[in-house]
Amino acid sequence: MPETYYIVPKEKHDVLVTRAYLSRGYDAGETAAGARFCSSASYYGIRTHNAIKALHLDELFGSRVGRWKPGAKIEKLPSRFAAAEIWNAHFKLGQAVAYEAMDACMKLADQFGVGMVSVDNATHYLWGGGYVMDAALKGYLAYTNCTSAMSEVVPFGGKTPTMGTNPHSWGFPTQDAIGFPIVIDWATSTVAMGRVQQCKREGKPLAPGWAVDAQGNPTTDPDKAAALLPFGAHKGYGLGLIDELYAAFIGGGLPAIRGTTRGDADEKRCSTFYFQVIHPEALNGRNFAKGRTQAQNVKAVIADILGHGNEKCLLPGQPEARNGELSRKHGGLLFTKAEIEEFGLLAREAGEPAWNLAEFKTAQV
Amino acid sequence: MPETYYIVPKEKHDVLVTRAYLSRGYDAGETAAGARFCSSASYYGIRTHNAIKALHLDELFGSRVGRWKPGAKIEKLPSRFAAAEIWNAHFKLGQAVAYEAMDACMKLADQFGVGMVSVDNATHYLWGGGYVMDAALKGYLAYTNCTSAMSEVVPFGGKTPTMGTNPHSWGFPTQDAIGFPIVIDWATSTVAMGRVQQCKREGKPLAPGWAVDAQGNPTTDPDKAAALLPFGAHKGYGLGLIDELYAAFIGGGLPAIRGTTRGDADEKRCSTFYFQVIHPEALNGRNFAKGRTQAQNVKAVIADILGHGNEKCLLPGQPEARNGELSRKHGGLLFTKAEIEEFGLLAREAGEPAWNLAEFKTAQV
Numbered sequence: 001m002p003e004t005y006y007i008v009p010k011e012k013h014d015v016l017v018t019r020a021y022l023s024r025g026y027d028a029g030e031t032a033a034g035a036r037f038c039s040s041a042s043y044y045g046i047r048t049h050n051a052i053k054a055l056h057l058d059e060l061f062g063s064r065v066g067r068w069k070p071g072a073k074i075e076k077l078p079s080r081f082a083a084a085e086i087w088n089a090h091f092k093l094g095q096a097v098a099y100e101a102m103d104a105c106m107k108l109a110d111q112f113g114v115g116m117v118s119v120d121n122a123t124h125y126l127w128g129g130g131y132v133m134d135a136a137l138k139g140y141l142a143y144t145n146c147t148s149a150m151s152e153v154v155p156f157g158g159k160t161p162t163m164g165t166n167p168h169s170w171g172f173p174t175q176d177a178i179g180f181p182i183v184i185d186w187a188t189s190t191v192a193m194g195r196v197q198q199c200k201r202e203g204k205p206l207a208p209g210w211a212v213d214a215q216g217n218p219t220t221d222p223d224k225a226a227a228l229l230p231f232g233a234h235k236g237y238g239l240g241l242i243d244e245l246y247a248a249f250i251g252g253g254l255p256a257i258r259g260t261t262r263g264d265a266d267e268k269r270c271s272t273f274y275f276q277v278i279h280p281e282a283l284n285g286r287n288f289a290k291g292r293t294q295a296q297n298v299k300a301v302i303a304d305i306l307g308h309g310n311e312k313c314l315l316p317g318q319p320e321a322r323n324g325e326l327s328r329k330h331g332g333l334l335f336t337k338a339e340i341e342e343f344g345l346l347a348r349e350a351g352e353p354a355w356n357l358a359e360f361k362t363a364q365v
Numbered sequence: 366m367p368e369t370y371y372i373v374p375k376e377k378h379d380v381l382v383t384r385a386y387l388s389r390g391y392d393a394g395e396t397a398a399g400a401r402f403c404s405s406a407s408y409y410g411i412r413t414h415n416a417i418k419a420l421h422l423d424e425l426f427g428s429r430v431g432r433w434k435p436g437a438k439i440e441k442l443p444s445r446f447a448a449a450e451i452w453n454a455h456f457k458l459g460q461a462v463a464y465e466a467m468d469a470c471m472k473l474a475d476q477f478g479v480g481m482v483s484v485d486n487a488t489h490y491l492w493g494g495g496y497v498m499d500a501a502l503k504g505y506l507a508y509t510n511c512t513s514a515m516s517e518v519v520p521f522g523g524k525t526p527t528m529g530t531n532p533h534s535w536g537f538p539t540q541d542a543i544g545f546p547i548v549i550d551w552a553t554s555t556v557a558m559g560r561v562q563q564c565k566r567e568g569k570p571l572a573p574g575w576a577v578d579a580q581g582n583p584t585t586d587p588d589k590a591a592a593l594l595p596f597g598a599h600k601g602y603g604l605g606l607i608d609e610l611y612a613a614f615i616g617g618g619l620p621a622i623r624g625t626t627r628g629d630a631d632e633k634r635c636s637t638f639y640f641q642v643i644h645p646e647a648l649n650g651r652n653f654a655k656g657r658t659q660a661q662n663v664k665a666v667i668a669d670i671l672g673h674g675n676e677k678c679l680l681p682g683q684p685e686a687r688n689g690e691l692s693r694k695h696g697g698l699l700f701t702k703a704e705i706e707e708f709g710l711l712a713r714e715a716g717e718p719a720w721n722l723a724e725f726k727t728a729q730v
Contacts, residue, residue, distance in 0.1 A: 077651065081478025083448045084647035113446025114481050116643070120650030141614070158675035170603075172610050182610065184603035216674070232597030238535075238549035238681045241670070245537050245547065248666035249506070249659060251650035256669050268654040278481070282449035285485030285616035286442065289633040294614060301613035304621050305606070309581070310523035316603045 005334035006360040008343075013333050014039055016343060017051045019350040024063045025070035026093055033096035040130050042333040045323025048194075049127035050335075052342045054095070057124055061149055061259060068093060068123045074100065083112040086250075087119045091270070094125035098144070098273060102131045105277035106140055113282030119273040120251035124149050129185030131275070132171030133317070136181035141278040142171040147247040147271045150259040153189045153228045156237035159216025161227035162256045164271075165189040166243035171317075173280060177299035180321030188240035189228040196225050247272040330363050370699035371725040373708075378698050379404055381708060382416045384715040389428045390435035391458055398461035405499075406492050407698040410688025413559075414492035415700075417707045419460070422489055426514055426624060433458060433488045439465065448477040451615075452484045456635070459490035463509070463638060467496045470642035471505055478647030484638035485616035489514050494550030494685070496640070497536030501546035506643040507536040512612040512636045515624040518554045518593045521602035524581025526592035527621045529636075530554040531608035536682075538645060542664035545686030553605035554593040561590050612637040695728050 014035040021031035038051035062068035072092035079086055085104055089097045101117040108115020125131070128144045135142035148164025155163060165187040172182040190210050199206050200222035211225035212218055219225055230236035244255055252258070253268030260269060280294065288297040306313055327333060335343070337357065344354045379400040386396035403416035427433035437457035444451055450469055454462045466482040473480020490496065493509045500507035513529025520528060530552040537547040555575050564571050565587035576590035577583055584590055595601035609620055617623070618633030625634065645659065653662040671678055692698055700708070702722065709719045 079478065079647065081644065081647040082476070083480075084478025084644075086648065086650055088650060088652060111447070112477055113444065113449025114479055114641070115448075116479050116647070118648045118650065120652055155670055155675050155678040158671075158678045160673035160675055162670045162673055162675060170607060174610075182606070184607065186600050186603070231600055234681070235551050235596055236600070238551070241547070241681065242535060242549065244666060244670060245539075245663070246648065248663040249645055249648040251652045251662070252666065253654045253662075254665060254669040256673055264655070266655055268652075272650075274648075276479070279446060279449075280614055282444065282446040282481070283451065283483045283611065283614040283639075285451055285453060285483065285637075287453060287485055287616050287633075289618045290629070290631055297616070297618075298610070298613040301609060301617065301620060304619040305520055305527045305609060306523075308525035308527055308621055310520050310525055310527060313520040313523045316599070316606065 002364040003336070005336060005363050005365050006340050006357060007330045007332040007363055008335055008340075008360060009332045010039055010043075013042070013051070016347055016350065016352055017055075019352055020051075020055055020346050021093075023350045024058060026063070027071045030070065030093040030096045033099050034093060036099070037095040037126065037130060039333065040134075041127050042335070043324055043327045044130075044133070044320040045326070045334075046127050046129070046320070050339070051346070052339060054126055055346060057126070057149075061124065067091060083108050083115045085117045087117060089119050089122045091121055091123055094123040094273070097122060098125040098131045098275070099134070101273065101275045102135050102142065102144075102277065105142070105275050106135060106138060109140060109277040109279040109282070114276065114278045116274070116276040118246075118250045119275070120270070122146065122271045122273045124271060125273060127185070128167050128169030129171070129183045129320070132169045132185070133181055133183045133320070135277055136171035136173045136183065137175060139173045139280065141173065141280060141283075143276045144169050144274060145243045145246060146273045147243050147252055147255070147258065149271060151255045152193050153230055153240055154212055154216060155241075156230055156234045157216075159212065159214070159227075160256070163240045163244055164255065164258065165192060165228065166240045168239060168243070174298060174302065176295050178302055178315070181317055182315055183317035183320060185316070188230055188236050188243070190231040190236070191228070193228060196222055196228070246274045250274065326365060330361075334363060334365065367729040368701070370701060370728050370730050371705050371722060372695045372697040372728055373700055373705075373725060374697045375404055375408075378407070378416070381712055381715065381717055382420075384717055385416075385420055385711050386458075388715045389423060391428070392436045395435065395458040395461045398464050399458060401464070402460040402491065402495060404698065405495050407700070408689055408692045409495075409498070409685040410691070411492050411494070411685070415704070416711070417704060419491055420711060422491070426489065432456060448473050448480050450482045452482060454484050454487045456486055456488055459488040459638070462487060463490040463496045463640070464499070466638065466640045467500050467507065467509075467642065470507070470640050471500060471503065474505060474642040474644040474647070479641065479643045481639070481641040483611075483615045484640070485635070487511065487636045487638045489636060490638060492550070493532050493534030494536070494548045497534045497550070498546055498548045498682070498685070500642055501536035501538045501548065502540060504538045504645065506538065506645060506648075508641045509534050509639060510608045510611060511638045512608050512617055512620070512623065514636060516620045517558050518595055518605055519577055519581060520606075521595055521599045524577065524579070524592075525621070528605045528609055529620065529623065530557060530593065531605045533604060533608070539663060539667065541660050543667055543680070546682055547680055548682035548685060550681070553595055553601050553608070555596040555601070556593070558593060561587055561593070611639045615639065691730060695726075699728060699730065
């Protein structure tokens with residue numbers, strides 16, 4: 001069944017998001033990064049991390065509760081390592097920090113082949129896939145991980161959530177080969193807590209492997225679900241642990257109290273970010289079969305994986321690319337009626353004229 | 366039920382493995398790396414990748430069939446990137462290449478904070494966890510991936526195996542914090558093909574999520590299983606794809622014909638390796654809670670994850686550490702009766718005196 005979407009011109013969206021961030025005290029650079037990010041998320045159909053979510057997080061964890069610091073300056077620590085930067089973000093808006101860090105990584109990769117930026121005292125960067133996609137579209141292999149704002153996941157075999165849903169995001173510059181960058185981007189829990197809560201509201205059982213009860217026993221009862229499980233048993237547990245270990249080496253505090261007010265006053269409760277970029281030429285062995293260039297080889301390998309009867313398989317990043325194509329075709333960002341109404345509330349907060357459903361063209365998608 | 370193991374002194378094991386590699390034409394450096402690797406795998410209880418497996422692979426894919434090249438020299442390509450090396454291994458023994466590459470990465474990380482080595486025309490390095498564990502024990506964060514010798518895994522939603530079981534291995538220098546390095550190391554298929562074959566031999570059903578039949582339908586019938594599934598649905602598929610993409614950028618050929626004689630004569634069928642090392646100081650934000658050092662912070666974070674009722678959870682690398690402790694306690698490498706008999710065959714091949722069960726002390730483990 002096609003659904004009705006309202007087409008919001010990017011400029012109109014960006015003006016509202018910019019004003020909303022400005023009204024909360026963020027500076028010009030932060031608001032620009034905030035608007036750029038939300039616009040990009042909606043363009044590629046990442047409805048879980050659009051402007052509504054971004055500004056809601058800022059209410060729950062951010063400037064509204066004094067944890068995120070509008071106008072904070074990034075402190076770049078002296079480093080004896082030429083290809084590695086270490087930043088103290090001082091709780092600056094995550095999207096602004098993430099774009100700047102990825103830009104720095106690309107410059108380092110241009111020079112050294114690989115570059116990395118580690119960020120302490122970080123906030124939340126929302127959709128890691130957006131940053132690696134951006135770098136991939138500029139021609140680089142990119143990676144990021146971070147610790148989630150809260151710990152909702154139990155270690156494999158455990159009963160108390162002491163790990164975040166800790167995502168990983170990888171981007172590959174495959175647009176010349178297949179028309180879009182491959183973007184591999186997901187949390188290390190099987191599902192997000194929001195999915196469990198949705199089942200609870202709708203009275204539906206959870207799927208096996210999603211959650212445990214307060215004693216650590218697997219449960220499909222949404223009323224008993226107390227914490228999330230890592231995906232893929234010990235393998236997803238290992239992947240979630242990687243983010244906690246990077247954080248531990250960078251400067252993150254005890255995971256069980258992250259994002260809370262629990263624990264000693266002098267503990268840290270921030271997230272950390274890690275970014276890395278590789279220049280594709282720094283991987284190039286210059287010995288491709290049949291005289292292929294590197295780009296031709298990438299194209300041939302992907303075609304082979306999706307050949308031989310696998311033609312219906314999707315590549316990671318393909319749904320985002322399709323959504324981007326829809327946005328391009330319709331000349332704007334696509335939102336549901338409920339989302340347009342939420343934007344109305346944001347407009348009121350920012351002292352802007354409310355959005356009116358009737359002013360937008362619609363599309364059946 | 367405790368099982369009987371035969372305790373083989375490391376020196377005796379290494380002499381046999383060295384002579385076996387020498388008898389196949391490998392040079393002194395290669396045989397030393399081969400013996401070092403097998404010894405390490407057995408010390409840490411990696412029974413799937415011990416000397417018997419290593420030398421068997423050399424028969425199936427290696428020097429015995431003319432694909433691996435004893436005595437080959439690694440060609441280090443000129444690179445304009447200071448922190449990235451690109452090597453053509455010319456089918457030199459994988460273990461020798463992997464140790465040397467990890468050493469090179471550590472030197473690069475000392476200087477640049479992060480360093481990487483990409484290897485084209487590679488063979489098989491067996492247990493990636495061994496190389497990252499080695500680097501972790503020397504104080505570094507290490508990572509490696511490679512493409513498997515053969516493609517046995519279907520893309521998510523596909524029916525033909527066009528991807529390897531493509532492993533990832535991460536090592537973290539946590540030995541000062543918890544007594545051993547955390548080593549996260551696994552294939553991106555749910556299980557190895559050997560596990561499916563074992564079920565077939567024993568007439569046991571497969572678990573759901575392991576395999577598909579020739580039409581790509583999930584099956585638990587070992588007689589119908591035609592290919593492996595990635596673990597964790599689209600997430601494990603993405604992880605397996607990462608190895609294929611690194612390979613495509615480095616110099617790997619079409620995955621569906623890797624390790625086979627199929628396809629055009631001028632296609633490539635090699636694996637590729639990718640190695641990366643990070644210096645822990647290059648992550649250090651110098652702002653740990655309660656005045657902790659980086660090492661103290663890592664210890665506190667791990668204790669927090671495994672606290673709060675999670676005390677019985679294992680850390681990745683802990684089983685290997687326990688096996689290492691057993692080997693240390695018993696003063697040698699532990700093998701089963703069947704393994705000792707296999708070593709007897711290797712001894713005969715290398716012109717060494719056969720091993721006699723009666724000459725070894727035993728341990729009940």
